Amino acid sequence: MNAPVTDISRLAGDAIAIDPAIRLAGVSKVFPARAGGKPVAALDHIDLTVPRGSVLGVIGRSGAGKSTLIRLANGLEKPTSGQVIVDGAEISAFSERELRQARRSIGMIFQHFNLLSSRTAAENVAFPLEVAGTPSSEIKARVDELLALVGLADKRDRYPAELSGGQKQRVGIARALATRPKVLLSDEATSALDPETTRSILDLLGRINRELGLTILLITHEMSVVRAIAHEVAVIDGGRIVEKSDVFDVFTRPQHPVTRSFLADETGSTLPPYVAAHLQREPVPGGQTVVRVIFRGRHATDPVIARLAREAGIEANILAGTVDEIAGRPFGTLTIGLPGGPTALETTLSFLARHGLDTEVLGHVA
């Protein structure tokens, strides 16, 4: 999981690097005005590529344009302008008939599973194969194989009403894979599940990505989902991609305020309440400056605060801290209080910078 995407494209050769599984080029989508209303620009000049074999997480708030983006990627909507290319085919230019064919190479899973309630698990998985005209002798073997893959071999004759949410989503995943798609699109597929079930479904998707080499475009409003499975993340806000990078960089060097707000809980970058309640913009005479120190990769385990005391004679108070692992690399944040006014602050910031650490002055407390 979380192997750098560049490694995958290098392994697969240059041709693949320049022919991503999914490409949106200059895509805008404007929904016409309803009676009395204004037109809605749901997507505004989106350029986005998903390299073959990789997992891209798209995160955004409600109304940001996430579902519209995914509906364009499977041809359910046509862009107002721009191109949508999936597995080498410009699906935004396809007729309905061509789209029906193209959708066999695009699997889709949904928040509310969208299973047929009158069909058993096995019959739900068989459905896209029946539509594609697969001979019934082949269907049974394929369905058994798919149910085994998602760990539901013993539930083949159960109806959706007899299955848990996690089991229903496993049926949804098996159904999405039935026609051997090249890409899998997921719109909030874990949003209706509890955290433990979410984890098991994300593990399954990660395994499918690695073992079948399936490209996954995953829509979510939770950074924990991105962190668990994605190689890259794109942040969408107001119909625009405001930030896109690999997962480690977005988590450890978020550029956009929306990204920061999504991350606040996830990386421990929120302040402890007793500090937050007293934080002021202006220095407080005799008080402390509150500084966040960010440790990335190999620096995450440096005893730098001890060295600050020993080498620069500055005693920092530790207010909060976490050490964590993002995309397989260590990452930590430490919030410190510095007594001693502007000179001590200057000394500390340059000391930490010399040791390769990023800092952020958050404010002042008495």
Ligand SMILES: Nc1ncnc2c1ncn2[C@@H]1O[C@H](COP(=O)(O)OP(=O)(O)OP(=O)(O)O)[C@@H](O)[C@H]1O
């Ligand atoms: N068929 C439609 N007709 C008109 N407006 C639409 C249509 N579909 C979406 N919109 C508008 O486009 C914008 C983006 O909607 P979209 O469903 O893509 O958001 P989202 O990011 O998926 O939100 P959520 O997290 O709530 O699912 C919203 O302002 C929405 O009201």
Ligand SMILES: [Mg+2]
């Ligand atoms: Mg949506």
